[in-house]
Amino acid sequence: MAVNAHYGSFSFFLTEDDADANDETTMATGFWQGNWACDYTPVTPSGSGNGTLVLPVIGTPTWTFSAPFDSSLSPTFLGLTEGTVIYQAFFAKGDSGLFDIVDRTTVTSVGITNNNTGDAVRVTLTGMGGRVSEDET
Amino acid sequence: MAVINAHFGPFVFTATTIAATFNNARWSVSGASRLADVTTSATTGSQYLGIIDDPSWEVDAPLETTQYPGAGIGITSGQSLAKIWGAWGAVGLGDRVSLTTIESIDFVNDNTNDATRVVIRGRGGFITEGVSN
Numbered sequence: 001m002a003v004n005a006h007y008g009s010f011s012f013f014l015t016e017d018d019a020d021a022n023d024e025t026t027m028a029t030g031f032w033q034g035n036w037a038c039d040y041t042p043v044t045p046s047g048s049g050n051g052t053l054v055l056p057v058i059g060t061p062t063w064t065f066s067a068p069f070d071s072s073l074s075p076t077f078l079g080l081t082e083g084t085v086i087y088q089a090f091f092a093k094g095d096s097g098l099f100d101i102v103d104r105t106t107v108t109s110v111g112i113t114n115n116n117t118g119d120a121v122r123v124t125l126t127g128m129g130g131r132v133s134e135d136e137t
Numbered sequence: 138m139a140v141i142n143a144h145f146g147p148f149v150f151t152a153t154t155i156a157a158t159f160n161n162a163r164w165s166v167s168g169a170s171r172l173a174d175v176t177t178s179a180t181t182g183s184q185y186l187g188i189i190d191d192p193s194w195e196v197d198a199p200l201e202t203t204q205y206p207g208a209g210i211g212i213t214s215g216q217s218l219a220k221i222w223g224a225w226g227a228v229g230l231g232d233r234v235s236l237t238t239i240e241s242i243d244f245v246n247d248n249t250n251d252a253t254r255v256v257i258r259g260r261g262g263f264i265t266e267g268v269s270n
Contacts, residue, residue, distance in 0.1 A: 009178040068177060
């Protein structure tokens, strides 16, 4: 069954202390996308008759978050700037009750778009790195 | 309170200081706005944010040989106008759209049922309601 994306929020514990205190911050999303990629190394042996063979080495996730800018939830106000390491980030898969969790991921950019003629101010965050756990509840 | 008879409502173009009046058959002014979609995971249903006024207008009149839009009164598509004003019947008040732009000028020739007509449409600017020209 398809999942309604509407309620797919982005939330996080910025620090381990926040996690211990269950002090979660939620940013209402318009859009999020996670690319849970991996680095691979070729391990094709000589004489391989089955084509190339690669071995996964380590996860290299990247993610993007975008939403209308809420002045009460400015990324800087929340402590998110380029280079900030988020202790634990939660990407909700719509209203399915499932989350993709990325531990110790780094914010790589904080973008703001101001289109005077046709849009609200929008904020876009990107990040990379960390350890991904998919479909957690 | 009285219902207004629409019949005598003229439509006036003002390019800069020169006005041309159309004795139109029908005019309309639409007070629309540009809306940004700000729906997020926190909104109950969709949500929009009004960004800026974005009115449009239209006048439909029998083509008068002394009022050809280009050769007669000198208005063309893409032209900026100081204002247009559509009168509410004969009461002397109406809708004014200031700083607006002509989007299109259409001619309609229906051989069997109608006079030749001109339809002029415009967009942009801002509306002031219930004023004289």
